Amino acid sequence: MKTLSHRIWRTPPTADDSIEALDPEKSESEGSGDQPVVKLSPELTLCFMLSHVEPDGPVRLDGVKLSVTELMGLELDEAKLGAFAGALNACDFSLQLLVRQHPPDLRRLRRNLKIAEPTQLPAQTRAAAKSSRRLLRELEARPGILDRRFYAICESEHASELRGVLARAGLAVHPLKDDSLRRLVVAAALGGTPTDLDPDVEATAQVNRTELDVDGRLQRSLHLSKWPRSLAPGFLQQLMSIGAPLDLSLQLGPIPPAQAARQLEWQKVRFESARSMTLRRGKSLSPEAEIALEDISRLRDDVQRGRERLFNASLSVTLHAESAESLDELTQRASAHFAATLGKLDPLPFRQREGKLSTMPLALNGVGAWRTLDTSSVARCFPFSPPDLDTRSGALYGIDLRACAPVVYDPWDGTHLNANTAVLARSGSGKSFATKLGVLRGVSRGVVAYVIDPEGEYADLALAAGGRVFSPGVPGQGMNPFVVGTADPEELLQRIGSLRRLVEVMVGERLSAERRAALDHALASYYAQSRERSGFRDFYRFLERDDPEGLAKLLRPFKSGSLKHLLSDDGDDLLKHEALVTVFDLHLLEPELRPAAAMVCTETVWSAAAQDPKPRLLVVDEVWSIMQHPEGAAFMVSMAKRARKHRLGLQFITQDVQDLLSEDTSRTITGHSGRALLQNAAFKLLLQQDAAAISTVGDAFDLPTDLRRWLLSCPRGDGLLLAQGQRFPIRIEATPEETDLIEWRPGQQTTSTPNTPQKASS
Numbered sequence: 208m209k210t211l212s213h214r215i216w217r218t219p220p221t222a223d224d225s226i227e228a229l230d231p232e233k234s235e236s237e238g239s240g241d242q243p244v245v246k247l248s249p250e251l252t253l254c255f256m257l258s259h260v261e262p263d264g265p266v267r268l269d270g271v272k273l274s275v276t277e278l279m280g281l282e283l284d285e286a287k288l289g290a291f292a293g294a295l296n297a298c299d300f301s302l303q304l305l306v307r308q309h310p311p312d313l314r315r316l317r318r319n320l321k322i323a324e325p326t327q328l329p330a331q332t333r334a335a336a337k338s339s340r341r342l343l344r345e346l347e348a349r350p351g352i353l354d355r356r357f358y359a360i361c362e363s364e365h366a367s368e369l370r371g372v373l374a375r376a377g378l379a380v381h382p383l384k385d386d387s388l389r390r391l392v393v394a395a396a397l398g399g400t401p402t403d404l405d406p407d408v409e410a411t412a413q414v415n416r417t418e419l420d421v422d423g424r425l426q427r428s429l430h431l432s433k434w435p436r437s438l439a440p441g442f443l444q445q446l447m448s449i450g451a452p453l454d455l456s457l458q459l460g461p462i463p464p465a466q467a468a469r470q471l472e473w474q475k476v477r478f479e480s481a482r483s484m485t486l487r488r489g490k491s492l493s494p495e496a497e498i499a500l501e502d503i504s505r506l507r508d509d510v511q512r513g514r515e516r517l518f519n520a521s522l523s524v525t526l527h528a529e530s531a532e533s534l535d536e537l538t539q540r541a542s543a544h545f546a547a548t549l550g551k552l553d554p555l556p557f558r559q560r561e562g563k564l565s566t567m568p569l570a571l572n573g574v575g576a577w578r579t580l581d582t583s584s585v586a587r588c589f590p591f592s593p594p595d596l597d598t599r600s601g602a603l604y605g606i607d608l609r610a611c612a613p614v615v616y617d618p619w620d621g622t623h624l625n626a627n628t629a630v631l632a633r634s635g636s637g638k639s640f641a642t643k644l645g646v647l648r649g650v651s652r653g654v655v656a657y658v659i660d661p662e663g664e665y666a667d668l669a670l671a672a673g674g675r676v677f678s679p680g681v682p683g684q685g686m687n688p689f690v691v692g693t694a695d696p697e698e699l700l701q702r703i704g705s706l707r708r709l710v711e712v713m714v715g716e717r718l719s720a721e722r723r724a725a726l727d728h729a730l731a732s733y734y735a736q737s738r739e740r741s742g743f744r745d746f747y748r749f750l751e752r753d754d755p756e757g758l759a760k761l762l763r764p765f766k767s768g769s770l771k772h773l774l775s776d777d778g779d780d781l782l783k784h785e786a787l788v789t790v791f792d793l794h795l796l797e798p799e800l801r802p803a804a805a806m807v808c809t810e811t812v813w814s815a816a817a818q819d820p821k822p823r824l825l826v827v828d829e830v831w832s833i834m835q836h837p838e839g840a841a842f843m844v845s846m847a848k849r850a851r852k853h854r855l856g857l858q859f860i861t862q863d864v865q866d867l868l869s870e871d872t873s874r875t876i877t878g879h880s881g882r883a884l885l886q887n888a889a890f891k892l893l894l895q896q897d898a899a900a901i902s903t904v905g906d907a908f909d910l911p912t913d914l915r916r917w918l919l920s921c922p923r924g925d926g927l928l929l930a931q932g933q934r935f936p937i938r939i940e941a942t943p944e945e946t947d948l949i950e951w952r953p954g955q956q957t958t959s960t961p962n963t964p965q966k967a968s969s
């Protein structure tokens with residue numbers, strides 16, 4: 208690597224002071240067959256040492272083809288640090304680790320949200336949707352909000368080896384190709400995120416004494432000329448968190464172990480001879496020299512045993528700013544960070560281009576200075592920060608407080624295990640607020656939502672969003688979960704199982720084995736006869752005909768007694784007139800009836816989802832009321848397991864965290880079901896926790912002490928999102944328009960008059 212960079216720098220850098228650059232779209236395509244080769248403009252190649260960009264990697268001016276891999280999952284924890292060091296130890300070739308943090312570019316997301324907005328939204332909801340896109344625009348410009356991306360770059364012949372090694376260290380690896388690769392190359396040259404760069408952009412770049420001026424925006428490259436004496440874990444974390452847009456590059460060239468051992472042996476001998484000379488003069492060795500000698504001996508042993516390797520390392524940073532003043536200020540802050548650890552940043556006067564090249568994805572140390580580092584020290588530079596969730600599609604769920612990045616994801620995009628979310632927190636911590644916000648933002652991009660609402664607090668939101676409100680139990684608003692309409696025998700079996708559990712909860716007691724078997728048999732033979740005639744009363748009549756176990760008698764209140772309005776015999780009205788938001792308001796029901804009613808509604812939504820699968824959200828608030836019945840708990844767990852099949856995202860909310868997670872043997876069934884329910888949620892949102900529950904929650908989710916403490920004291924609306932095996936401390940932020948709508952009460956008119964709700968048409 209060293210000689211390579213040397214040779215490149217011997218090449219006269221012609222015409223590098225003023226460049227018209229970067230027009231990858233206009234660049235011609237050549238090459239054979241279906242492997243087009245994209246050539247960038249000649250000025251770019253001169254300035255940025257790039258020959259051209261092939262579909263699977265950039266080619267450097269010296270003809271070396273590179274391969275760029277995006278990495279995700281570099282979270283600060285000791286186990287990963289060890290795995291990462293192991294991966295580095297296995298690398299026998301030069302590589303570059305590049306971190307880019309820039310203001311997020313959410314233009315495409317905003318555009319997609321606008322396109323996905325349903326036409327029938329009432330004015331107030333439309334205004335809220337617009338305000339949410341405005342919030343995204345504000346986030347792009349909000350100081351400190353940065354989109355952080357990690358890349359590893361090496362010569363393409365080593366690419367698959369590198370990816371294998373990094374994947375084994377627990378990192379997600381995404382090779383960059385085609386458009387995403389070209390966007391990264393252009394963004395690395397111009398600054399900014401690669402998400403949505405206009406490939407037709409024309410830019411002028413000028414290399415000055417201490418900065419590069421690209422279209423009026425300034426870039427200053429710095430090089431770490433003096434490394435700190437010791438590297439603490441996450442040592443670059445603070446540099447990343449000064450909140451400046453920057454590119455940070457660590458170039459690594461492994462030193463062959465034999466050479467490293469020789470080098471260390473030689474140093475050890477040098478120190479030892481110095482020590483014996485000193486002792487002969489009757490003086491004693493300084494404590495620093497003693498420590499250095501010890502360190503070298505230890506390192507030599509580790510290298511000889513293969514536990515450590517030595518690398519030629521070089522660290523460069525390019526800072527980006529709009530004005531000279533802010534660039535100077537950022538430079539000062541970055542220098543101060545290193546000064547505190549006795550390191551020194553070189554501002555590279557007259558060598559800005561060399562500095563800039565070092566932070567481009569070229570695996571090139573333009574500055575040419577190296578320092579020897581061992582594997583653990585390199586690994587300790589990483590991980591820089593926790594990863595962010597992929598921010599390329601979906602809706603805004605919050606702001607990552609640690610990475611200062613928007614948390615944007617789409618639970619239904621197929622990349623997650625399922626679209627289920629569990630919300631666990633103490634009373635008043637903002638569970639319903641966060642859920643309503645999720646419903647609203649989902650509705651604004653066409654995700655149909657159903658809410659099972661035992662407290663009657665979502666009806667207003669549904670009214671304002673032009674949705675429907677059902678009150679099961681009120682005449683004419685019953686549900687019909689007995690519609691099956693599926694030819695799939697496996698699905699039919701599942702449905703029969705759910706209906707059996709539903710009947711058990713309706714009856715209010717656990718059925719004996721005989722009765723349960725009789726019920727199962729009755730349901731199976733009922734659906735074997737005809738699926739057309741499905742409805743509770745129809746099933747009841749069928750049951751009455753041959754009912755040795757007296758099941759019909761138990762269900763009579765639902766047929767003709769006080770509960771007769773809970774179930775209806777009408778068809779699938781839910782789907783025929785599907786509204787964007789449908790709320791099942793259960794607050795008028797007796798509390799002991801709510802679990803059965805909630806299950807009736809859930810089952811009805813499930814049957815709608817089975818008939819026409821598409822992204823749907825089903826919110827079950829106060830899920831504990833269902834989970835307290837063993838049959839209800841089994842029902843919810845099986846629902847959570849199956850939801851993905853029909854693109855249903857379940858969101859269950861509870862404040863009774865302890866009960867849900869209880870390992871209490873007297874509640875064995877429910878306790879284990881609570882955990883099973885959580886295991887079937889790809890997303891878990893923990894908002895502020897109760898002091899009494901924190902140890903249960905902390906143990907269940909394996910949270911470190913600092914996060915437990917934080918969850919006790921964090922403000923309302925802040926919390927921890929657990930997804931993809933990572934933890935994201937997030938803040939749930941709504942715009943004033945959204946807050947108005949979420950907290951909207953009839954009579955408290957704001958911007959528009961909402962539609963009157965459509966009631967069930969039975």
Ligand SMILES: Nc1ncnc2c1ncn2[C@@H]1O[C@H](COP(=O)(O)OP(=O)(O)OP(=O)(O)O)[C@@H](O)[C@H]1O
Binds near residue numbers: 634940950
């Ligand atoms: N992210 C937030 N931003 C602004 N205000 C919030 C936020 N979260 C909650 N609030 C405020 O806190 C109030 C209570 O929140 P919410 O009703 O969501 O609590 P909860 O956890 O659902 O409580 P409960 O367990 O009693 O149902 C809301 O009415 C709202 O005013």
Ligand SMILES: [Mg+2]
Binds near residue numbers: 639640
């Ligand atoms: Mg609530």
